[in-house]
Amino acid sequence: MAIIPQDLAELVGKPCFAQESDGAVEAGAIRLFAAAVEDGFPAYWADDPAQALAPPALLSAWNRPLMWHPGEDEAPTGLALHFLLKDRLGLPRAVVTETESEVSEPIRPGARVRCEQILVELGEPTSNRLGEGRYWTIRVEYRCARSHALFGAETLRFFGYGAGLAA
Amino acid sequence: MSGPLPELVPLTRMVTARAIVMGAAASRDWQRQHHDTAYAHEMKLPDVIMNTPTQTAWFHGYAMAWAGPEARIARWRLKMRRPVCPGAEIVLSGAIARQEPAGPEAEWIWLDLRFGQGEDTLSSMVLLLARPTPAGRSCWDIPAAEWTPPPLG
Numbered sequence: 001m002a003i004i005p006q007d008l009a010e011l012v013g014k015p016c017f018a019q020e021s022d023g024a025v026e027a028g029a030i031r032l033f034a035a036a037v038e039d040g041f042p043a044y045w046a047d048d049p050a051q052a053l054a055p056p057a058l059l060s061a062w063n064r065p066l067m068w069h070p071g072e073d074e075a076p077t078g079l080a081l082h083f084l085l086k087d088r089l090g091l092p093r094a095v096v097t098e099t100e101s102e103v104s105e106p107i108r109p110g111a112r113v114r115c116e117q118i119l120v121e122l123g124e125p126t127s128n129r130l131g132e133g134r135y136w137t138i139r140v141e142y143r144c145a146r147s148h149a150l151f152g153a154e155t156l157r158f159f160g161y162g163a164g165l166a167a
Numbered sequence: 168m169s170g171p172l173p174e175l176v177p178l179t180r181m182v183t184a185r186a187i188v189m190g191a192a193a194s195r196d197w198q199r200q201h202h203d204t205a206y207a208h209e210m211k212l213p214d215v216i217m218n219t220p221t222q223t224a225w226f227h228g229y230a231m232a233w234a235g236p237e238a239r240i241a242r243w244r245l246k247m248r249r250p251v252c253p254g255a256e257i258v259l260s261g262a263i264a265r266q267e268p269a270g271p272e273a274e275w276i277w278l279d280l281r282f283g284q285g286e287d288t289l290s291s292m293v294l295l296l297a298r299p300t301p302a303g304r305s306c307w308d309i310p311a312a313e314w315t316p317p318p319l320g
Contacts, residue, residue, distance in 0.1 A: 029193070032193045033190075033193040033194060033220075033224070035189075035193075036186070036189035036190045036192075036193040036221070037186075037190055037193075037221055037224035037225060037228060038186075038228070039224060039227070039228040039231075041228070041231055041236060042236050043236070043307075053307075055224055055227065056223075056227060056240045056243075057194070057220045057221075057223035057224035057227055058194060058220060058224075060194075060220065061194040061195045061196070061220060062195075064194075064195035064196065064197075066195075067197045075197075078195075093210050095200075095210075095216075095247075096219050096247065097246070097247060098244070098245065098246050098247070099219055099223075099244070099245045100242070100243070100244040100245075100319070101223075101242065101243055101244075101245075102241065102242045102316065103240060103241065103242075104311065104314060105311055106307065130210075130211055131211070149311065156219075162210075
């Protein structure tokens with residue numbers, strides 16, 4: 001019996017689910033996050049868009065789709081590869097256990113962000129204090145949609161679990 | 168080189184449900200474990216949990232308040248060992264793990280950072296940032312072609 005399903009094994013190393021942010025990076029969103037985390041870094045509060053910077057911690061946020069759009073019944077999911085793995089493996093619950101990130105070009109208001117997802121690794125069944133499940137690792141690269149300059153990349157390690165439970 | 172750097176002073180922060188929910192919403196993270204306690208319990212979690220961008224931002228804010236606004240974050244590795252839930256009194260702490268010149272005007276600094284609750288480490292981060300030397304320009308002015316951070320190690 002294949003421990004890792006063949007169709008998922010074939011995804012390893014292949015960029016997929018290219019997606020562009022559904023809006024431009026904007027100063028209000030930067031300020032809202034800076035207020036939420038109580039960070040007074042001056043560039044997060046700058047009135048001049050040329051001086052404003054998005055927090056590196058928001059690298060992934062711009063490509064999380066809005067949870068509702070007029071005329072659409074189903075909310076799209078941001079990290080589509082992750083949700084594909086959860087569905088395909090029958091593991092409705094998942095938590096992030098480790099992330100590694102790098103940032104290159106600063107992200108400023110007005111930019112649109114394009115990302116691609118790559119399955120780095122899919123582990124064999126294992127168990128931890130959350131129960132039985134699997135670890136998997138996904139790398140996401142974020143680029144300027146216009147210039148293709150690299151904004152940054154993050155590698156996320158998940159543990160999926162909860163087979164037999166509702167999502 | 169810029170000479171001896173000051174130590175990072177521990178900082179205590181209370182984790183509230185509002186901080187968790189606001190951080191998740193402001194990072195467009197609608198996953199229910201960040202705002203729905205009953206769902207978090209179904210996930211075998213003790214309560215709603217602080218999401219990755221919020222934890223990352225707490226670490227970054229702590230490090231950048233120490234390093235100054237001319238410093239620039241390059242890389243980080245975040246390990247989340249225990250859920251960060253409302254009611255936790257977190258002590259952010261850290262230490263310089265390594266320093267290296269980054270050209271004539273800046274240096275690379277590796278920090279080991281920690282979210283502590285009592286004796287427990289809830290999360291930890293290895294963070295690499297560039298910091299200007301006293302005579303150096305802001306690290307935000309480093310052109311893309313010259314921005315070549317070394318590995319985290």
